[in-house]
């Protein structure tokens with residue numbers, strides 16, 4: 120971050136928000152909320168008996184559905200400030216870490232139907248290649264591995280000439296999106312809601328390229344390698360090298376892409392070539408793609424083995440230590456939605472309907488229904504839901520919401536997938552690394 124300065128040993132300050140809280144809660148509040156917060160409210164002072172205290176802390180007259188507000192809930196209104204930060208080519212992202220660079224997009228900046236490059240989150244495990252070192256004209260992609268019949272190498276021009284081009288809008292969400300809400304906290308980037316995007320990618324089908332190189336009958340997985348470096352700069356170590364089962368790799372929508380929204384892919388998002396396997400944890404969509412291996416076993420690259428990108432096979436109590444042998448690799452992501460309009464914290468005039476809208480997605484599945492509540496989940500109204508642009512694209516939903524009287528409201532959104540799974544209203548299954556939090560997003564609206 121621009122304001123950070125190295126300490127005497129030359130280390131940048133990349134402490135997470137939890138460490139900051141332990142050290143200096145007032146500073147941490149300023150960082151998280153953009154202002155000082157009453158220590159009581161920080162702890163979640165919101166017992167029903169203190170609704171009056173809460174209303175005054177929020178600077179509102181009343182909370183019409185306060186009797187339905189769950190005890191201990193921290194009001195969404197306290198979480199609506201985000202500090203913009205300048206990251207080249209990005210606009211308004213919140214930076215969570217600068218070594219490696221990790222930045223998420225505030226929900227209200229994800230309002231576009233197709234996410235522009237400037238608003239696509241960045242999740243780096245290592246050090247990206249420098250722009251000056253990338254020459255798309257000489258960049259090569261190698262296809263190899265023990266289950267590849269004819270290992271080959273292609274330039275980007277060859278990929279473009281030899282294979283048919285496809286364009287799909289594909290949803291990518293980091294497996295750790297929402298991690299910040301787990302208690303006890305899980306280590307890693309404290310993503311809130313914005314490690315998700317749905318740009319339009321153009322490239323060739325992974326399947327077509329793999330088949331041109333011959334997929335042996337014993338193939339079960341593919342793995343990728345990118346041109347980024349391990350944080351240690353040790354050339355023998357990979358920052359990350361993950362992959363997907365062969366069936367996912369062979370899907371129509373699994374792409375080797377060179378363009379995003381009809382332009383070069385932004386450097387931080389994988390220029391000049393990346394893999395895109397929508398609907399799965401973003402970590403399977405390798406950036407700065409140099410090599411793909413066809414494997415006769417589950418790929419064993421960096422961050423492929425539990426606890427990385429893995430969940431306990433059974434529900435565990437918060438804080439439990441889970442043996443690696445009891446964890447399984449995450450596949451399709453769960454159903455989820457966000458409210459992208461209005462921005463949390465707005466004031467709205469009583470008597471006028473408010474258009475509330477956002478996106479919803481469901482991993483490999485589609486979203487069947489989206490519901491909205493303005494009374495802390497006591498009742499739900501069905502939103503209008505559009506079909507996806509194509510399979511694995513997010514879907515847009517909207518609803519005209521009317522408020523019965525003045526006061527503080529929260530608008531909650533809840534999506535249900537085509538197999539009937541609903542988003543939970545509270546943070547679901549705690550897990551050691553804080554993955555798959557698909558709890559309902561809620562925004563604060565003051566009706567005056």
Ligand SMILES: Nc1nc2c(c(=O)[nH]1)N[C@H]1C(S)=C(S)[C@@H](COP(=O)(O)O)O[C@H]1N2
Pocket residue numbers: 239240241242243244245291292293294344345346347358359387388389400401402403404405406407
């Ligand atoms: N080579 C490489 N590919 C990578 C990563 C990385 O650090 N290096 N991060 C992965 C993770 S964890 C995610 S969530 C997505 C994020 O894609 P984005 O940074 O373009 O948003 O890229 C994936 N692909």
Ligand SMILES: [Mo]
Pocket residue numbers: 242292293294295400401402
């Ligand atoms: Mo990720």
